[in-house]
Amino acid sequence: MCNPPTQYADPVDPALPKASLTLDLSRTALVVIDPQIDFMSPEGRSWGVVGESVTEQNLVPNLVRLFEAAKQAGITVAISPHYYFPHDHTWKVQGPAEMFQHAVGMFDRPGALTLDGFRGSGADFMPELKPYIEDGKTIICSTHKLYGPQSNDVVLQLRKQRVDQVILAGMAANLCVESHLRDLLEQGFEVAVVRDAVAGPKLPEGDGYHAALVNFRYIANALWDTDETVRRLTESAVVPA
Template identity: 35%
Template sequence: MNAPPTAIYDPQRTALLFVDPYNDFLDPAGKLWPLVAATAEQTNLHANLRATLAAARAAGIAVFIVPHRQWEPGDFAGWDHPTPYQLGAAGAQAFARGSWGAQWHPDFAPLPGDTIVKEHWGGSGFANTDLDMLLKQRGITHVVLIGLIANTCIETTGRFAAELGYHVTLVRDATAAASPEALHCAHEINGPTFAHAILPTAGLIAALSIAEPA
């Protein structure tokens, strides 16, 4: 799936959603790095994240950091049915609050003017957060998703965005997954059912370079 021939990314109406730029995901010493390392290296993840972020900033596109819940003891105590995904993260104590792993990876830390969204408990950056309200207050209609993981938080956030009426772009090599099969499924099978565009980093940068206000 390619971008339309005309620019679709009006900087005043587009936001880059960077999901979970934590040390635990993106640093080789992080707790969850071994989970995504193989596909991250295959996609040249870090270089593409840096390039996408730089291109968005250069184009004047708003950057939203969409962080997962930082684990704390007792998070799911008394819950009726936390998901296997939530229990797995709790078991690993991923992004434990106050830990190095829950700090932003230094290459992708927010800058002044970026928006940090309230933490999401599940896969969606929209559910039980302020993301939709913040986007609407900025007049955003188009969202571009990068970060982790392709077939969990990225896919769930993208699907939720589409249901809320946003134009959704996935960047296929600015994300990673636990296996090549999961990455393939996210972009070749599931992605086309909700995303309006699925681009490589180079394709997105090309589209942003010609974007201008509508």
Template identity: 30%
Template sequence: MTTSASSPPMYRPDRAALLFIDPYNDFLSEGGKLWPQLAPVAEKYDVIANLQAVSRAARNAGLRIFIVPHHRAEPDDFAGWDHPTPYQLASSEMQIFARGQWGGEWRPEFAPQPGDVVVKEHMSSSGFANTDLDLQLRQHGITHLILIGMIANTCVETTAKFAVELGYHVTLVRDATAALSLEAMHAAHDINGPTYAHVILTSAELLPVLQPLQRIQS
């Protein structure tokens, strides 16, 4: 088992939540604008199947799901901005997750379900910055976060680091995310992750931890 600080805790359904970051077609579906760049890593780690398995297990265990979406692109999003980032400018030029288009819709099996919380869209990499994520988590009594989704070394990492700064317990799932290169995955989980994440697991390591909760709930 791979951990950065400790073995996984018992994820209490009243205190733990799954953060699913950016489950958009442009990231996760054949024909998506960034899928060709992500596919080699995503397919190597069987990411789509792992995302399905982890999100299903979390639901069955009674954990609340928080969908943490990136801003849906519109033309001239950053016109007049003083300091748009290179990532923002490139995303705007490509119209990644364009509002009203297929790429900016949820991959169907990862769409929000009744009881899920869809957080306000984030403009850069952190799901917390200028959104209601922290408020929503605290109002639901959440203290422990399991993060999955896209992309490992940008939105997942930045959201996870922000969560730690705010006092949350953070678990990363190394094969329920992908990146544009194997080097970026290595940096996210083997170099940067152990400096802040409380636990780093594979999907195969996480699922047995959630299964006892399913038995408790049933």
């Protein structure tokens, strides 16, 4: 792994104790949030806002490595996607990030009951990740609408697999990833965030990746990079049933 930019380096003399998480792969899942074109591709509608961070973190290649390691280890893999349907564009109450997403048409689909125009659209999955997502084994959860999993079935799907340890990756670091992290922690899961398999927006309002990284250090049960995560998955690997 390349050394992170100086502003993202861990503190030399941290004040907080280091959290520890020992994986038990029989109850572990990789959860990837919004692995979609609009968030991770130069062709996506948010690239001007997130592209620098996606590139800086080597996000897509790192996600490929995580998917490969998770599949080889035989653990549960789940996707928490983001879709907007026409009725979502009639919301009367919105925050700034929602307003941006709606304005640029991120994750738009023509309806909840159709896949017309889905393939290759901004709502579709990244081509590099499709072989892992569309293998017939990955759980594709219902859509989350704002940031956290409270409005979709991520927690239900994980509980049904008897999962209580989660490796978390995807987009965007300070929005959906952090919101999923917080809710999963409140639900009693142990959560490791993969720091170079997430990225965030960079705007005059602030660097979203850096903002999230600070909070990850405070609350995640583990904060690993892709190299360490792959190593842990490989060393603890189980044979798929």
